[in-house]
Amino acid sequence: MGRFLLRRLLSMIVVLAAISVLTFLIFQAIPNGDPAQRMAGRIATPETIAAIRKTWGFDKPLYDQYAITMKKVFTGKVISYTQSLNVVDEIKRDLPVTFSLAIGAGVIWLALGIVFGVLSALFAGRWLDRSLTVLSLTGISMPVFFLGAVLLYFLAFKLGIFPNGGYVPLTQNPLQWLYHMILPWFTLSVLFIGFYSRVLRSNILDAINEDYVRTARAKGISERRVMVRHVVRNSLIPIISLWGLDFAAVMGGGAILTENVFSLPGVGNFAAQSIGRLDVPPVLVVVMFGAFFVVLFSGVVDVLYALLDPRIRLSS
Amino acid sequence: MATTQPAQPPAAEPLDSDAPRAGIGPYRLAATRLRRNRVALAFGGLFLIIVLLCLLAPVYASQIAHTTQSENHVTDQIRVGGKLRDIVSPQGIPIGPTWHGRFLLGADQNGRDVAVRLLYGGRNSLEIGLVAMLITVVLATIVGTVAGYFRGAADAVLSRLLDLIWAYPAVLLGIALGTSLALGGLTVGPFSLKGNSLMVPAVIIGVVYIPYMAKPIRGQVLTLREKDFVDAARVQGFGPVRIMTAELLPNLASTILVFVPLILANAILLEAALSYLGAGVQAPNPSWGTMISDGIRLIPSGIHLTFVPGIMLVLCVLGINVFGDGARDALDPRAKVRLEH
Numbered sequence: 001m002g003r004f005l006l007r008r009l010l011s012m013i014v015v016l017a018a019i020s021v022l023t024f025l026i027f028q029a030i031p032n033g034d035p036a037q038r039m040a041g042r043i044a045t046p047e048t049i050a051a052i053r054k055t056w057g058f059d060k061p062l063y064d065q066y067a068i069t070m071k072k073v074f075t076g077k078v079i080s081y082t083q084s085l086n087v088v089d090e091i092k093r094d095l096p097v098t099f100s101l102a103i104g105a106g107v108i109w110l111a112l113g114i115v116f117g118v119l120s121a122l123f124a125g126r127w128l129d130r131s132l133t134v135l136s137l138t139g140i141s142m143p144v145f146f147l148g149a150v151l152l153y154f155l156a157f158k159l160g161i162f163p164n165g166g167y168v169p170l171t172q173n174p175l176q177w178l179y180h181m182i183l184p185w186f187t188l189s190v191l192f193i194g195f196y197s198r199v200l201r202s203n204i205l206d207a208i209n210e211d212y213v214r215t216a217r218a219k220g221i222s223e224r225r226v227m228v229r230h231v232v233r234n235s236l237i238p239i240i241s242l243w244g245l246d247f248a249a250v251m252g253g254g255a256i257l258t259e260n261v262f263s264l265p266g267v268g269n270f271a272a273q274s275i276g277r278l279d280v281p282p283v284l285v286v287v288m289f290g291a292f293f294v295v296l297f298s299g300v301v302d303v304l305y306a307l308l309d310p311r312i313r314l315s316s
Numbered sequence: 317m318a319t320t321q322p323a324q325p326p327a328a329e330p331l332d333s334d335a336p337r338a339g340i341g342p343y344r345l346a347a348t349r350l351r352r353n354r355v356a357l358a359f360g361g362l363f364l365i366i367v368l369l370c371l372l373a374p375v376y377a378s379q380i381a382h383t384t385q386s387e388n389h390v391t392d393q394i395r396v397g398g399k400l401r402d403i404v405s406p407q408g409i410p411i412g413p414t415w416h417g418r419f420l421l422g423a424d425q426n427g428r429d430v431a432v433r434l435l436y437g438g439r440n441s442l443e444i445g446l447v448a449m450l451i452t453v454v455l456a457t458i459v460g461t462v463a464g465y466f467r468g469a470a471d472a473v474l475s476r477l478l479d480l481i482w483a484y485p486a487v488l489l490g491i492a493l494g495t496s497l498a499l500g501g502l503t504v505g506p507f508s509l510k511g512n513s514l515m516v517p518a519v520i521i522g523v524v525y526i527p528y529m530a531k532p533i534r535g536q537v538l539t540l541r542e543k544d545f546v547d548a549a550r551v552q553g554f555g556p557v558r559i560m561t562a563e564l565l566p567n568l569a570s571t572i573l574v575f576v577p578l579i580l581a582n583a584i585l586l587e588a589a590l591s592y593l594g595a596g597v598q599a600p601n602p603s604w605g606t607m608i609s610d611g612i613r614l615i616p617s618g619i620h621l622t623f624v625p626g627i628m629l630v631l632c633v634l635g636i637n638v639f640g641d642g643a644r645d646a647l648d649p650r651a652k653v654r655l656e657h
Contacts, residue, residue, distance in 0.1 A: 011479070018480045026496050130355075137641060141581065141633035143588050143605075146626040149612045153619060198641075249485060256487050257589055261612075268488075272593055275491050283492060290485040298483075 098266035109192035117200025139194030148261035248297035252290020356642020363635030373435035437602035451522025456529035464537025494595025577640025
């Protein structure tokens with residue numbers, strides 16, 4: 001266990017370091033991407049540009065620039081080029097929005113994914129299974145931003161049942177918060193519900209043919225107990241691990257499309273806007289933050305896996 | 317030298333009571349299973365029809381719509397049901413679907429024929445999806461096979477590389493690369509891409525999906541390489557390249573085939589997402605993603621601008637997904653419905 005955690009920690013650090021270098025290089029590769037020129041504005045004298053270059057350290061070699069930026073990231077003093085705001089503060093401001101979106105949608109997609117998946121497997125081959133299959137495949141085939149726009153058009157613009165996007169903090173007005181979050185939650189969940197129910201369905205159908213299920217039946221346990229205690233319980237393990245990873249991805253700015261369509265000022269939207277401004281520091285921080293979540297959760301999931309299923313040993 | 321084993325043992329379950337049981341290869345078997353799945357075939361047909369329509373875009377434009385994909389008709393008028401109507405009203409609101417040859421599905425704010433742009437946009441979306449899928453499938457197969465076969469240092473390096481792409485938030489990686497490349501293009505050795513080339517999003521999407529396919533392939537190769545037929549090949553003096561291509565690849569084929577529709581569908585969806593965020597297909601090229609994103613900005617003036625490309629995209633991806641689902645059931649009998657009570 002100790003060795004496993006140490007190895008995971010090391011590989012996590014390596015991946016995060018590589019991701020930060022890659023992000024830095026992607027933006028360095030942009031032609032006319034000299035941040036000093038853009039920060040100086042349109043009517044800049046060469047002296048101003050040179051001065052900016054000096055204060056921000058753009059005149060130093062690339063690896064020095066990288067080292068300076070990373071030092072600022074870890075001391076929480078990183079400043080965005082175009083907005084001159086502290087990036088860590090900005091992300092702290094946006095995080096509650098993204099967390100609101102992720103936690104609500106996460107609960108919905110996990111619950112409905114499990115319900116649909118179990119129903120689909122129990123009635124495999126019959127009409128309920130077929131209609132749920134078509135439904136989940138439609139969900140998987142639907143671009144989030146299209147679904148969001150259609151829902152906004154009908155339910156907010158035409159019928160006025162829901163607000164037309166935007167965010168109200170939970171601390172300010174819990175009811176308004178809920179009211180504003182329902183459509184985004186549902187929109188974000190649809191894809192995952194479809195995916196989870198498909199995975200769970202095939203897991204259950206695989207498990208039903210396992211020896212331990214036959215043994216359980218042979219012992220004379222009721223069919224209901226066999227399904228609940230033996231089949232579904234074992235089939236849920238991979239779903240839990242999927243949930244961990246997807247939740248982490250959404251927290252790390254992965255819900256960028258949903259946040260964009262519903263004008264939610266979350267981490268993903270912040271990253272999209274920063275990319276549009278070719279502003280390296282915010283993008284670097286968001287990407288590292290997102291990757292950190294994904295790598296962290298994948299480690300947690302592996303540990304959970306071993307705890308839930310004693311056959312799995314933590315090695316390599 | 318038939319040292320290769322079929323991916324699945326030949327029919328253990330009886331197919332039809334009167335079907336011959338011996339001598340049917342796994343692919344014949346899969347084809348038979350797929351042929352009986354009417355729903356999957358119907359949706360596969362739907363996808364083929366969409367592809368065909370998109371390929372016929374120039375014919376439709378010149379013969380039926382009498383316009384081109386970028387021709388403006390802002391000041392023109394059209395006779396609908398006996399009445400003369402503006403293509404784009406003085407208030408800037410484009411005409412909706414006329415259900416006639418010209419402007420079948422309406423016009424956009426520049427007075428361009430939406431149906432014509434839909435078909436041309438579909439060509440771009442499908443082309444990007446196809447190229448991206450090929451990049452993913454080829455590279456993922458190579459990386460997965462090499463990492464799994466050689467293990468050790470090669471595996472360590474390749475697996476870390478896959479982890480890197482996998483942990484990088486996919487859409488963020490896409491827009492970061494897309495924005496960067498759209499401005500500057502890409503030059504790698506003899507290959508160079510212009511910033512507004514369709515191949516820019518195709519390459520990005522192709523790279524993003526590699527880990528999702530390479531990891532399972534690597535896992536499968538790790539098991540396969542311990543099998544007796546690989547030992548037999550090694551004893552015969554086959555080199556690693558020959559073992560990987562002649563012995564391992566045929567056994568991976570069904571897995572690879574299962575991934576093809578899956579990656580294709582997701583590549584088309586990611587193209588739409590990138591274009592929506594402005595990091596995919598660049599103007600003036602239309603694609604379903606750019607059409608939807610233009611439409612969403614103009615929702616109050618004409619919902620058809622969002623609906624037409626959106627529904628087309630969903631139908632196309634749904635067609636691939638349902639067919640792919642059927643193909644997976646046919647190729648991978650373990651996932652087949654076999655409820656025994």
